[in-house]
Amino acid sequence: MANLNLKSVEQRTFDAIVIGSGISGGWAAKELTEKGLKTLVLERGRDVKHPVDYPTTNKMPYEFEHRLEVPLAIKENEPIVSRCYAFREDSMHFFVKDSEQPYVQEKPFDWIRGYQVGGKSLLWARQTQRWSDFDFEGPARDGFAVDWPIRYKDIAPWYSYVEKFAGISGNTDGLAELPDGDFLPAYPLNSVEAYFKEQLKTQYGNRHVISARCAHLSKPNPIHLEQGRAQCQNRTLCQRGCPFGGYFSSNSSTLPWAARTGNLTLHPFAIVDSIIFDEEAGKATGVRVIDANTLEMTEFYAQIIFVNASAVNTNQILLNSTSDRFPEGLGNDSGLLGKYFAFHNYRARITAEYEGLLEYRTDGRNPAAGGYIPRFRNLHRQETNFLRGYAGALNARRYEVEDRSGFGASLKEELLNPKWTNWKIGSHMMGETIPKAESHVSLSKTKTDKWGVPLVNIALDYDENDRNMMADYHEQFTEMFTKAGFTNIKTIDTGQAPGLDIHEMGGVRMGHDPKTSLLNKHNQLHTCKNVFVTDGACMTSTSTQNPSLTYMALTARAADFAVSEMKKRNL
Ligand SMILES: Cc1cc2nc3c(=O)[nH]c(=O)nc-3n(C[C@H](O)[C@H](O)[C@H](O)COP(=O)(O)OP(=O)(O)OC[C@H]3O[C@@H](n4cnc5c(N)ncnc54)[C@H](O)[C@@H]3O)c2cc1C
Ligand code: SF4
Numbered sequence: 198m199a200n201l202n203l204k205s206v207e208q209r210t211f212d213a214i215v216i217g218s219g220i221s222g223g224w225a226a227k228e229l230t231e232k233g234l235k236t237l238v239l240e241r242g243r244d245v246k247h248p249v250d251y252p253t254t255n256k257m258p259y260e261f262e263h264r265l266e267v268p269l270a271i272k273e274n275e276p277i278v279s280r281c282y283a284f285r286e287d288s289m290h291f292f293v294k295d296s297e298q299p300y301v302q303e304k305p306f307d308w309i310r311g312y313q314v315g316g317k318s319l320l321w322a323r324q325t326q327r328w329s330d331f332d333f334e335g336p337a338r339d340g341f342a343v344d345w346p347i348r349y350k351d352i353a354p355w356y357s358y359v360e361k362f363a364g365i366s367g368n369t370d371g372l373a374e375l376p377d378g379d380f381l382p383a384y385p386l387n388s389v390e391a392y393f394k395e396q397l398k399t400q401y402g403n404r405h406v407i408s409a410r411c412a413h414l415s416k417p418n419p420i421h422l423e424q425g426r427a428q429c430q431n432r433t434l435c436q437r438g439c440p441f442g443g444y445f446s447s448n449s450s451t452l453p454w455a456a457r458t459g460n461l462t463l464h465p466f467a468i469v470d471s472i473i474f475d476e477e478a479g480k481a482t483g484v485r486v487i488d489a490n491t492l493e494m495t496e497f498y499a500q501i502i503f504v505n506a507s508a509v510n511t512n513q514i515l516l517n518s519t520s521d522r523f524p525e526g527l528g529n530d531s532g533l534l535g536k537y538f539a540f541h542n543y544r545a546r547i548t549a550e551y552e553g554l555l556e557y558r559t560d561g562r563n564p565a566a567g568g569y570i571p572r573f574r575n576l577h578r579q580e581t582n583f584l585r586g587y588a589g590a591l592n593a594r595r596y597e598v599e600d601r602s603g604f605g606a607s608l609k610e611e612l613l614n615p616k617w618t619n620w621k622i623g624s625h626m627m628g629e630t631i632p633k634a635e636s637h638v639s640l641s642k643t644k645t646d647k648w649g650v651p652l653v654n655i656a657l658d659y660d661e662n663d664r665n666m667m668a669d670y671h672e673q674f675t676e677m678f679t680k681a682g683f684t685n686i687k688t689i690d691t692g693q694a695p696g697l698d699i700h701e702m703g704g705v706r707m708g709h710d711p712k713t714s715l716l717n718k719h720n721q722l723h724t725c726k727n728v729f730v731t732d733g734a735c736m737t738s739t740s741t742q743n744p745s746l747t748y749m750a751l752t753a754r755a756a757d758f759a760v761s762e763m764k765k766r767n768l
Pocket of ligand 1: 217241318467508700
């Protein structure tokens with residue numbers, strides 16, 4: 198926290214404080230600074246400046262000591278994060294190491310984190326789909342979890358707002374279950390993905406393969422160039438940080454935009470311990486912050502606070518914000534803070550081969566990762582033995598097979614004319630899970646981290662609904678693959694613990710009633726109106742869609758509301 202005279206209360210007072218600089222915090226920073234608020238962004242990790250702090254971004258594979266593999270010693274020392282597919286030699290520096298940031302697993306939970314300016318926006322796979330009313334109305338229809346206090350029409354304009362700025366590629370597919378957005382051109386399906394799309398259309402009619410919608414600048418608009426970003430070059434080295442700003446991250450987009458307003462103060466190495474509640478004023482006045490390097494505690498003050506530390510950390514901060522008025526955590530009159538925590542279930546997979554279309558092969562790279570099969574189960578009626586549904590990822594490709602055993606001319610000949618495999622097709626399930634009271638995030642009563650903050654305790658597990666859903670996914674995809682003429686079909690249950698899907702949600706859910714929810718329809722704590730939670734912690738249910746686009750839209754919407762309330766002197 199350099200360049201601050203920390204003794205001066207005035208210098209520690211802002212209009213707004215944003216906790217966390219990842220996907221949702223970046224949006225809060227952009228919106229609040231653009232609306233003229235002097236905004237302090239507090240980030241527990243180090244600074245990562247676009248594009249200079251991407252040390253591996255231009256390296257060739259042979260320039261990595263272990264040719265992009267994670268060394269065995271690190272895998273053994275950091276088993277949880279090593280299980281994440283994106284944890285590789287070229288991206289390791291953007292992931293939290295298990296050994297450095299312990300937590301308590303009441304039940305096995307692979308918690309994947311990015312503690313730095315930009316958070317996980319540097320690492321995400323950039324899949325971005327809107328929710329529809331099939332998703333928002335899920336809990337009201339089947340009675341599991343509480344009713345969402347908003348519907349699609351409330352958030353639709355905000356989806357458009359964030360899509361235009363972030364840049365989302367996609368087609369206009371015209372599906373009620375997956376509303377279209379304000380898209381840049383889509384990345385096309387390859388020949389086998391397109392073949393499967395046609396097969397589903399003729400064999401089922403109501404099952405669809407679409408081009409994956411993705412936060413990449415397939416064809417930038419002036420607003421993207423103004424951010425200093427350029428067209429995606431299809432390098433698919435995104436997890437290294439993209440020097441072109443080809444994909445959306447806080448570092449390339451929202452944070453520099455906020456900085457340009459002159460209203461942003463960004464403090465890396467600032468761990469928010471808790472939020473200060475003033476009993477007399479009946480609202481929050483600021484936050485207590487621990488300097489990650491010196492352990493010194495400092496208070497910062499503001500009129501409004503946006504909590505965007507990512508779902509688990511946001512629960513941790515609120516639970517740790519105790520006062521006489523809120524002995525169980527800020528806003529926690531209902532006793533529900535930390536409960537009804539949920540995740541996405543990516544455990545079920547399927548692979549197959551296709552012996553046709555051998556006149557085609559894959560060449561070049563698709564940063565959108567292929568196709569997406571929107572949810573088709575339990576949309577218009579309850580038709581299965583599980584609640585809600587699943588979407589499917591889909592990709593197909595062929596692989597080069599080289600025989601390197603020869604010498605001289607024969608080896609050269611082989612390398613210059615590699616053989617190709619049949620098409621390999623793969624999909625994984627993206628399943629909605631049902632939030633339950635017993636699934637929770639809480640604080641350890643006995644253990645603290647090296648900064649003195651109680652460790653997070655996570656208790657989540659699969660249930661019968663998840664198992665029935667996985668069985669149905671395997672059954673339905675086996676049927677669809679068989680009808681399409683695919684062979685060698687293999688269903689896989691990875692058996693992975695919850696968490697690796699990296700879509701944690703809930704604990705501070707939105708709802709109509711303060712007795713059964715923590716936040717109102719504007720993401721405002723029911724009982725502490727100047728605190729807003731707009732990351733995954735606010736989610737009432739999980740749906741099947743990748744969640745980050747919805748966090749962005751909710752954040753922009755809540756920031757707009759917060760500033761209008763400030764102007765009316767309601768906060
Ligand atoms: C490999 C991978 C692939 C993914 N793919 C997708 C995808 O395709 N689509 C999708 O929608 N989502 C995807 N995600 C998930 C996505 O990254 C998250 O949903 C998103 O980043 C959440 O945004 P956030 O602002 O809540 O949290 P983050 O982006 O994680 O940011 C939170 C920030 O808060 C900081 N922080 C935490 N605690 C404190 C504290 N006490 N004080 C101060 N700062 C704090 C953290 O250091 C971090 O910088 C993926 C994630 C990973 C890792
Ligand atoms: S694929 Fe696009 S966004 Fe990803 S690193 Fe390459 S240029 Fe950047």
